[in-house]
Amino acid sequence: MPAKEAPISLESAGDLLKKAGLRKTVARVHLLQCLASQTGPRTQAEINADLEPHGFDSSTIFRGLTDLTSSGLVVRLDTGDRIWRFELHDRTSDGDRTERHHPHVVCVECGTLWCLPTDTIERFSDKIPGWQISDLLLRGTCKACAQKT
Numbered sequence: 302m303p304a305k306e307a308p309i310s311l312e313s314a315g316d317l318l319k320k321a322g323l324r325k326t327v328a329r330v331h332l333l334q335c336l337a338s339q340t341g342p343r344t345q346a347e348i349n350a351d352l353e354p355h356g357f358d359s360s361t362i363f364r365g366l367t368d369l370t371s372s373g374l375v376v377r378l379d380t381g382d383r384i385w386r387f388e389l390h391d392r393t394s395d396g397d398r399t400e401r402h403h404p405h406v407v408c409v410e411c412g413t414l415w416c417l418p419t420d421t422i423e424r425f426s427d428k429i430p431g432w433q434i435s436d437l438l439l440r441g442t443c444k445a446c447a448q449k450t
């Protein structure tokens with residue numbers, strides 16, 4: 302299981318937005334904190350369920366996610382099932398965005414997405430000479446689905 306990200310304080314959420322050139326809004330701060338408080342990528346439906354009790358409607362949440370994604374703070378993952386999933390872009394301890402984001406493995410049965418270590422990409426790159434691999438998506442069957450069959 303991926304390491305749980307450290308929760309983002311109000312100040313560091315503000316810093317991240319500032320570095321990304323975004324104005325600090327309550328919705329953006331809530332979104333960053335919501336995404337930092339969980340272990341893997343989340344769908345917009347899951348994010349809505351978290352933030353709607355705080356008074357944000359789904360269009361505000363969608364706009365916020367779009368802003369955070371285009372600024373590079375958040376990564377939007379598309380695994381081909383037409384459901385986007387969102388997570389924070391990998392950061393260095395200084396809060397800067399890392400050049401490359403970690404890759405994922407997706408369960409073809411239930412769509413669950415797991416985070417893989419960043420160096421997984423390096424290990425593949427060695428086997429494909431001359432290529433610069435920027436992203437990697439593995440497909441498989443997760444433990445829970447494998448046990449059902």
Ligand SMILES: [Zn+2]
Binds near residue numbers: 409410411445447
């Ligand atoms: Zn599964």
Ligand SMILES: [Zn+2]
Binds near residue numbers: 388417
């Ligand atoms: Zn991930």
